[in-house]
Amino acid sequence: MILASQSPRRIELMREAGYDVRILPADVNEAPLPGEDPFSLVDRLACTKAATALRAHAEPSEVVLAADTIVTIDGIVLGKPVDAEDAHAMLRRLSGRTHTVATGVCIAQCAEDAPRCLGDEPPISFVAKTSVTFYELSDEEIDAYIATGEPMDKAGAYGIQGAGGRMLVRGIEGDFYNVVGLPIAEVVRRLRTL
Numbered sequence: 675m676i677l678a679s680q681s682p683r684r685i686e687l688m689r690e691a692g693y694d695v696r697i698l699p700a701d702v703n704e705a706p707l708p709g710e711d712p713f714s715l716v717d718r719l720a721c722t723k724a725a726t727a728l729r730a731h732a733e734p735s736e737v738v739l740a741a742d743t744i745v746t747i748d749g750i751v752l753g754k755p756v757d758a759e760d761a762h763a764m765l766r767r768l769s770g771r772t773h774t775v776a777t778g779v780c781i782a783q784c785a786e787d788a789p790r791c792l793g794d795e796p797p798i799s800f801v802a803k804t805s806v807t808f809y810e811l812s813d814e815e816i817d818a819y820i821a822t823g824e825p826m827d828k829a830g831a832y833g834i835q836g837a838g839g840r841m842l843v844r845g846i847e848g849d850f851y852n853v854v855g856l857p858i859a860e861v862v863r864r865l866r867t868l
């Protein structure tokens with residue numbers, strides 16, 4: 675199976691679940707389309723990543739799995755921060771409130787008899803959602819957290835699994851691993867149905 679992801683968390687979760695994955699990240703434009711809602715966005719991006727890896731690398735009948743994670747609050751999508759100022763603005767918005775973390779997962783496969791793999795089988799996709807509530811954060815706390823470097827490669831500018839990120843969280847409702855980037859239990863259940 676191909677895992678079209680460079681995310682160390684996704685790679686570890688798939689390997690720990692017993693999948694011998696080939697890592698072939700797909701670089702796609704993550705900008706939303708005009709008027710696109712956050713859940714359609716993660717679904718589309720996951721399937722674009724899967725289709726890109728499938729067309730470039732997959733063998734006939736090989737399965738490709740890809741995912742995309744965003745944070746959404748106030749109808750706004752928070753992806754990865756571009757700099758410290760952007761990270762600060764994201765964490766200020768999340769402070770003392772509940773937001774949703776959404777991960778789109780897309781599983782694509784080539785037809786067995788396809789002469790070239792073009793992604794001709796329709797992909798399976800789903801969007802997992804987890805609600806996360808933050809404590810009230812002071813500016814000093816936010817800046818100290820950003821200085822650790824932990825927020826910079828993560829949607830919403832935090833990592834719930836990190837030493838600093840876990841200190842921000844009052845509670846969650848839903849799958850923890852979805853927040854980390856891959857709802858592994860649901861992924862494995864879907865893969866078993868293939």
Ligand SMILES: Cc1cn([C@H]2C[C@H](O)[C@@H](COP(=O)(O)OP(=O)(O)OP(=O)(O)O)O2)c(=O)[nH]c1=O
Pocket residue numbers: 678679680681683684699700741742743744745754775827828829830832833834835839853854855
């Ligand atoms: C909210 C949150 C996000 N994240 C991460 C998960 C994702 O890796 C990242 C969101 O970026 P993504 O664009 O979903 O993924 P990626 O660029 O890391 O990897 P790829 O596109 O190659 O699959 O944020 C955490 O690790 N912990 C958290 O608590």
